[in-house]
Amino acid sequence: MSFPLIFERSRPKRRGLRPARGPLPDPALLFGEENLRQTPPRLPEVDELSLVRHYTLLSHRQAGVDTTFYPLGSCTMKYNPKAHEEAARLFADLHPYQDLSTAQGALELMWELQRDLAEITGMDAVTLQPAAGAHGELTGVLVIRAYHKDRGEDRTRRVVLVPDSAHGSNPATASMAGYEVREVASGSDGEVDLEALKRELGPHVAAIMLTNPNTLGLFERKILEISRLAHAAGAQLYYDGANLNAIMGWARPGDMGFDVVHLNLHKTFAVPHGGGGPGSGPVGVKRHLEPYLPVPTVKRVGEGFALDFDRPKSIGRVRSFYGNFLALVRAWMYIRMLGGEGLRQSAALAVLNANYLRLLLKEKGYRVPYDRLSMHEFVAQPPEGFRALDLAKGLIELGFHPPTVYFPLIVKEALMIEPTETEAKETLEAFAEAMGALLEKPKDWLENAPYSTPVRRLDEVRANRRPKLTYFDEP
Amino acid sequence: MSFPLIFERSRPKRRGLRPARGPLPDPALLFGEENLRQTPPRLPEVDELSLVRHYTLLSHRQAGVDTTFYPLGSCTMKYNPKAHEEAARLFADLHPYQDLSTAQGALELMWELQRDLAEITGMDAVTLQPAAGAHGELTGVLVIRAYHKDRGEDRTRRVVLVPDSAHGSNPATASMAGYEVREVASGSDGEVDLEALKRELGPHVAAIMLTNPNTLGLFERKILEISRLAHAAGAQLYYDGANLNAIMGWARPGDMGFDVVHLNLHKTFAVPHGGGGPGSGPVGVKRHLEPYLPVPTVKRVGEGFALDFDRPKSIGRVRSFYGNFLALVRAWMYIRMLGGEGLRQSAALAVLNANYLRLLLKEKGYRVPYDRLSMHEFVAQPPEGFRALDLAKGLIELGFHPPTVYFPLIVKEALMIEPTETEAKETLEAFAEAMGALLEKPKDWLENAPYSTPVRRLDEVRANRRPKLTYFDEP
Amino acid sequence: MYAPHTPEEIREMLERLGLSSLEELFQDLPQEVLLPEGGLDLPPPLTEAEALARLRALARKNRPADKAFLGGGVRPHHAPPVVSALAGRGEFLTAYTPYQPEMSQGVLQAIFEYQTMMAELTGLEVSNASMYDGSTALAEGVLLALRETGRMRVLVSQGVHPEYREVLRAYLDAVGAELVEAPLEGDRTPPLEVPQDVGAVVVQTPNFLGALETPDPLAEEAHRKGALLVAVVDPLSLAVLRPPGAYGADIAVGDGQVLGQAMGFGGPHFGFLVVRKALVRQLPGRLVSETVDVEGRRGFILTLQAREQFIRRAKAKSNITTNAQLTALMGAIYLAGMGPEGLKEVALLSAARARRLYELLLEVPGVQPFTRPPFFAEFALRLPRPQAEVRQALAERGFHAAAPVPFDPHLALFAATEAHTEEDLLALKEALKEVLA
């Protein structure tokens, strides 16, 4: 019995939601015959109960943090408090163009969040407009670009440096911002190789994009030296906030010398990932970059709050309206409930969990390149002869969501594991047991896992060669 | 891997919700040492994420209307609109003792619902206080008792008559109300046997409790004659509203001669059943019984609304406060959205579905005693040699919730099937196919079904002989 | 209209049945009672948007009481959204009584866990799956005691919630049992002598005036006379106060609203009924037992159903069928989320804030104490003006406070919870001062 598509639950003329009532106007009179659609879109025709059953049962075919340990490295799959959903509901019915005298509460919240995020990152000004992490990256790099342009250096500074361990979004962003990307090899300690960096640095470099801790989960210990070198070369230092969960409350990118930082509110600040978004990617900058931030930001005016469009050197807008506002509400609540000490303790326990799990996996026979104290995540390798993919699929059979696999690229068969602080000790132990058990499984079992999932391994080659991208599509 | 109990997810000193903050007072100072609990209750100690995972995964072990066809006879498992949940949220924060000037909207809603339910049932006055159907029954019978008492007949009228096909709650209610219960046998047509009824009727009879359509899904065609006989004997006629879904908008108990009716808002009016409640069981009565209704009801006073306690002959109260108010909100919305014609059409389609399914099952080889046009439900019997229980368990294996089995008691191996109006034609057909397929299964397969459920057949004898009723209990 | 039928499907189905119209489905109904189309005089149908708009308009005519200083069976404790988010999942919301255990382990296990938690809280052994509310739980608890003792009189302290006593009276009237009220002395139940023919003695602690009772002597006296003691309790208070099992109660009942439920203008919440093990076969309502399946796996199932109406009919222990499963589930989720420490914190902070409020309000000229410490989260004060006027005057100033005490129009109840701040308490004091000036 294959699970039906919503189109297969459809029956001609069946009706579901009926939000409108009253005699229908003649479309030809309203719009003119020439503007009318000739054939209706083939949308499903289902009743409300079928709709509910379809999506309820579909949700049973989906794992989430609410159902299982989800140690997807670099994604910070922590618990998303249910109370945040109620918080968001309180602000659902605001229109972005309503007179701002009637939206003062929303602006106040944004203003406070700007201030809080600036404090947490050690930055001077924050925009809440970017809709996701990568969007924040683009915003940040465009700000850097505007800065260089303003100084007349945009034609010379054409290069952005990224470590070879960086998230793929870093080079992709730099490229979208019109830069040439050069990779800087990591040293044998997994950190940026200072000598390699020096070789690449020069008046042609606009920025260095770093994640710290980096994607190996290692803190870049020479960060102050890197910062010194970057600034000496006239480059700006960009902080990819994907890994901020490791250090919040313990250190601030601003204090490390970073000029720009983006945050992933859906990672660090517990906004739900939603199956792949919407997220929110605020960007903080040091004072010298503030003039280039997107407009508008929120400013205080007397007892009230207003939108600030007065930034003539701004890069403009990167999104309509004011960003993913309802995500901001959730992040505001998270920060307010934890406070400074709660954030700090959360980071410490995220790091503790990662290190504890690293230890357990080593005991089970996994290799850990760069084996030293990690931060909130670490990269493990299976023993010789095991494929990361097979282990991932085996884990699924044992009821866990796999870690990120085959990333970072500089580690072969990488398993990138980020447990987060909201997982319990016994969960880490059960996961380690499962990881250990996998190494005892017959090769054949591993290569064919999983077995009891709604579907088993899927034919990816077929999907790539003859993609069928819609229900009505003939592949 | 057995599914854990919440107590098994517990770890000493682990904390979940922390709604309170601030220095804790010394309990001995507050309450006196002698009033203090000596050992804390062994409640689970879990973090919030474990709590969420536990109940989310537990929900995956539970079927509901949202996940499957649920044709539980006499329970009216229709679709429960999600919008009702939002409606209820709008009224969640009201306290029953707040000054009524600050709860006028709530009272207005109750007043309108009283009026609407009176109109739907053909009654003159309605109380919304009873918390469930059986509670409404008790209320209604107590009203009848108070009426007889007021007329000096409470000592003579000691008997309540119920048909042998009645819901068990009818005799149980009459018994709780201090009455002797006598069963009236059904005739060969499945309806009340008029002659048998006449034999039982007399000045000792306080009331007759009927369901119409009855539990066989048959409309009592001689209802007007029954009413005449009852009233001629000085008895009151009670309508069990469990089956109102069959006739709403088509006929009203009041017009049939009933004096009292209770409603199940969680059946007929789409309030969710919640795994077994909370429900809501309003009671409507004819004018002569109004003086005995519980206090308070809601009355209109000028432009506003007030609670009416002025009913000196009232039976008093059957529940604290004003009933299951948030259930009333949902029922109000249901009635408002459907209107009179929507209710009528819903009833017709509920009856259509039942008759269509009855036909399909006959074609599959099931027997239908009293085979005539049914109302919203019908009773089927398996072919000789099949047990209703085994068929129910087989249905579970095929993905359907079984009908009510072994009820009504007057039909052997009864399968009491109520599809409701919110099920689609193809669902009925798929169910009939499954019912047909069961008759082709090996006996052995049936006797051991289900197979793929979280648990299979359970040891009920053990549970009865050595019940283990708490986690810490030694059975 | 939520029915999925298309006109074509209706036609097909009718045709299979040999009918030509929906009207023909109702041919068994006597013509005299058959309504014509449009026969119901109801307002015209609304769209979902219109209905919600109307409800929002009605809701705006209410003033929410989430910061109310009101008790009397319902208090504005914080209801954590995680509780309703989990209990509100469609599988729980749209299931019915778990008659088919193979596809109802979710609800069954949740009940079993609930039973355990209520037994732990009360210090007694067996909890049923829930009752409608506190008042009906009391009535059923007392009927249980009468069945067990074979007696027909009940002695009830006047400190029991007045509405609970009214409900109890209606239930007792029904079976011809007699209710005898024992008046309070001041704010507490005095030592009582229990007559020989009394089957149940009922005391509430903290009582309706908030005061802690000392039920031990009453339990002893009741048992001496062959009666059972029924304790009406506030489940939140049991995090810190002696449980019924510790002072000899045979039966504990109460209302679960304070355990993370919406106030909902009084309902739905859930009632609980917990008894000594010896009384289990007299217990009304649903009961879940652990057992095993044919493969030896742990599972849960309804048990001892011979007590229930659908088996025993007129001989059942009660007519209860639908109870309050979903709200009881919410109570269980709340208790599990709080744990013993969290529950204790809420209880202690609520009591501390109530005590603070008591002290503050006694500073208002003309206000006299009525309830004396120790009390839990509520207390009664004697006001220089009638309670009804004061409550209204406070409401006009935006404060919900001063609930009625039926036997004295100058007494008023006040409550506080962990959700109140010092500022909240001070603001009420100022408002009361203004009202009484």
Place this chain on the structure above:
Amino acid sequence: MYAPHTPEEIREMLERLGLSSLEELFQDLPQEVLLPEGGLDLPPPLTEAEALARLRALARKNRPADKAFLGGGVRPHHAPPVVSALAGRGEFLTAYTPYQPEMSQGVLQAIFEYQTMMAELTGLEVSNASMYDGSTALAEGVLLALRETGRMRVLVSQGVHPEYREVLRAYLDAVGAELVEAPLEGDRTPPLEVPQDVGAVVVQTPNFLGALETPDPLAEEAHRKGALLVAVVDPLSLAVLRPPGAYGADIAVGDGQVLGQAMGFGGPHFGFLVVRKALVRQLPGRLVSETVDVEGRRGFILTLQAREQFIRRAKAKSNITTNAQLTALMGAIYLAGMGPEGLKEVALLSAARARRLYELLLEVPGVQPFTRPPFFAEFALRLPRPQAEVRQALAERGFHAAAPVPFDPHLALFAATEAHTEEDLLALKEALKEVLA
């Protein structure tokens, strides 16, 4: 703090690691940057109850706009609660990108169904899984066209949403492409000549002023010059109006807020990006294909990932990673729930009420038409007073209306939806009359 660790567990775990304090976990951080305890200057922590109370207080400083007469990319259509109830289920809410298809069929199938619905609505072949919003969907759509044509100039009608144009400008600036704006004539785009080096022509219909454009000649002209036509569309309007595929658009983009989403002060909603099949390998973002598993069962999987950043890095089609999955799911649930008929009804009634509002407001002295019919659900009027003043004066009277049109301070936008009643429209007219009197 949501971490489950007990002090004892922290001790045990540290011990296993050979550490004696949490501080030691941060030994790799340079002393110079290490914050002391309390190093962050943030407000003190709140309990959940306190935080919600604060948020409710903030929310009360807003006036909800559920009956607003505002458009401009966001409109107050009825958002059926079933949509958020289903999309808000924990499994959907707390999943991430479906990298592991075996445990992500829920999200993958939902995307596949979404892709189908968006293709159907737009009359084009391939939709990605979603973009952040309408403005970024436009920017990505234009970049796609430039990649495909290898050109670096874009011609954009001034009828395109002003904020979308701003976002597009920022994205184009980044890669050094040039944006040329084509002014409106009155309320519509005049016939345009497309220069040879233009890679993308952008038109919006209904345009920002609500007016329906006639994009066919522009599509022809664009194609004649080797450029692609990018259409910015209102997905709701496509229930009744000609879809981009019918007038020759190569790429359709827009925002999904009108499909059952909360307005949310502007976000999150979702953006959509749909293209002709030939452009699929230029498409940014996630894409799901049907396929089969090893047992031959139908399943769904991310496909053509070679376009994406995590594979291609600097050579990716876009840096997009997180998109707007949950809100796109809401859009799909809305579309499935409405069906073609329901969607048509909402579209037609919204348009009819907008037309009625237009006629009513034109009766107000001093108000002049700017947008001319046919328009969809929004229109611009010329007011005798500046828009900013009028909007504020209306707000003071409880009406949300008169959104700004950047290029003329006396123009104001009005909108209506299926959720407005005749009374709502009349009330706005009276208020506007009062304001302009």
